[in-house]
Amino acid sequence: MQKLNWRRIVLKVGSALIAPDQDGCRSRYLLTIAQFIVRCRSQGIEVILVSSGSVAAGAHLFPTAQERTVVMKKAMAAAGQTEMMAMWDRFFDFPSAQILLTHGDLRDRERYESIRETVFTLLDHGVLPIMNENDTVTTDDLKVGDNDNLSAMVAAAADADALMIFSDVDGLYDKNPNLHDDAVLLPEIKSIDDSIYAMAGCATSAVGTGGMKTKIEAAEKATSHGITTYIINGFKEQTFTKLLDGENPGTIFLPYEKPMQEAIHWMTHTASEQGEVVVAGSYDESLEGETGCIRGDEIVAVHGEFAVGDTILVRSNDGTRLAKATANYSSCLLNFIADNEQSEFSDKMQNSIGPVISEKDIALLEKS
Numbered sequence: 001m002q003k004l005n006w007r008r009i010v011l012k013v014g015s016a017l018i019a020p021d022q023d024g025c026r027s028r029y030l031l032t033i034a035q036f037i038v039r040c041r042s043q044g045i046e047v048i049l050v051s052s053g054s055v056a057a058g059a060h061l062f063p064t065a066q067e068r069t070v071v072m073k074k075a076m077a078a079a080g081q082t083e084m085m086a087m088w089d090r091f092f093d094f095p096s097a098q099i100l101l102t103h104g105d106l107r108d109r110e111r112y113e114s115i116r117e118t119v120f121t122l123l124d125h126g127v128l129p130i131m132n133e134n135d136t137v138t139t140d141d142l143k144v145g146d147n148d149n150l151s152a153m154v155a156a157a158a159d160a161d162a163l164m165i166f167s168d169v170d171g172l173y174d175k176n177p178n179l180h181d182d183a184v185l186l187p188e189i190k191s192i193d194d195s196i197y198a199m200a201g202c203a204t205s206a207v208g209t210g211g212m213k214t215k216i217e218a219a220e221k222a223t224s225h226g227i228t229t230y231i232i233n234g235f236k237e238q239t240f241t242k243l244l245d246g247e248n249p250g251t252i253f254l255p256y257e258k259p260m261q262e263a264i265h266w267m268t269h270t271a272s273e274q275g276e277v278v279v280a281g282s283y284d285e286s287l288e289g290e291t292g293c294i295r296g297d298e299i300v301a302v303h304g305e306f307a308v309g310d311t312i313l314v315r316s317n318d319g320t321r322l323a324k325a326t327a328n329y330s331s332c333l334l335n336f337i338a339d340n341e342q343s344e345f346s347d348k349m350q351n352s353i354g355p356v357i358s359e360k361d362i363a364l365l366e367k368s
């Protein structure tokens with residue numbers, strides 16, 4: 001067998017593979033995935049598993065449930081997660097560890113660093129991290145909402161070389177293959193633009209969450225961090241043989257040639273802004289020329305409440321999203337600077353505190 005040149009990979013397993021009959025966990029497909037994990041580890045490849053399926057796995061424990069309300073799904077997830085972890089654990093003769101998280105954890109830089117450190121420590125000690133969204137505690141504001149995007153955030157946090165999204169189709173087709181007989185499989189995607197998103201339809205399986213759209217979003221997040229991304233069929237054994245032979249069994253999304261630096265990637269794709277600073281200048285005037293230099297007299301308005309170190313959105317007054325950045329000032333102080341007519345005051349502040357946003361903590365956004 002040829003030696004694969006991945007150092008660390010993230011595998012994302014969809015609900016349909018965990019509970020194909022929607023009647024509790026089944027080992028039918030997981031056994032092959034588990035064998036793949038064992039083979040990768042025996043070649044020295046570090047593996048992180050993102051496993052969906054807690055709701056699908058737990059549903060059978062609530063036979064009298066009339067409807068799948070949000071609260072009912074949370075209860076199913078809480079109960080199903082235990083069954084699912086027990087199932088995974090049975091396959092391995094090495095330890096595994098459960099990490100449940102939300103977007104609230106990933107978008108907070110301190111908690112994000114803590115997740116990274118824990119994952120690296122587990123890997124250093126040969127423990128398999130198994131991750132999922134913490135469905136029981138999520139709210140609309142706190143959740144990632146789908147494990148495709150979550151797995152891409154995890155892959156970026158873990159500095160993985162490859163992200164493999166195992167689904168119930170062979171890869172990305174030019175249209176939904178479950179609805180169109182003439183759909184064509186696309187083996188390689190060099191760059192992701194609107195035409196790629198236009199191919200994605202919704203999930204047609206009973207248990208899937210995001211369909212192809214969230215998988216393309218995940219591929220965009222991961223490839224922009226230099227992570228090769230696969231969408232592949234987890235139901236077929238030959239998928240795993242091909243992967244181990246170094247072949248492409250589905251769709252491969254090629255990584256950016258110039259990947260974003262880790263902190264900028266986190267700010268662009270994982271952090272969400274706590275507030276907004278509206279500036280008078282245009283994109284080029286405010287940010288491209290002297291990156292990070294926003295003068296106090298350029299600030300038109302400050303929206304939301306944020307503290308030093310929070311992520312903010314910089315927007316021009318024509319509505320264009322210019323950048324995401326780490327705030328060096330609180331919203332309270334920036335409001336004061338914006339309201340103060342005398343520019344000497346803001347100059348004095350900036351001379352002592354520094355620029356409103358710093359050059360190293362700024363992610364320029366597309367003009368949108």
Ligand SMILES: Nc1ncnc2c1ncn2[C@@H]1O[C@H](COP(=O)(O)OP(=O)(O)O)[C@@H](O)[C@H]1O
Nearest residue numbers: 014167173175176201203204208209210211212
């Ligand atoms: N262009 C497309 N190519 C492939 N599958 C597509 C496409 N558009 C929509 N789909 C649907 O996406 C489904 C996979 O997504 P989903 O059901 O969320 O799976 P998972 O549980 O693996 O995340 C496929 O079964 C298919 O019905």
Ligand SMILES: N[C@@H](CCC(=O)OP(=O)(O)O)C(=O)O
Nearest residue numbers: 015052053054055146147209
């Ligand atoms: N956190 C949820 C999974 C949500 C999800 O993204 O599901 P899927 O589309 O099957 O990957 C669960 O464990 O049921």
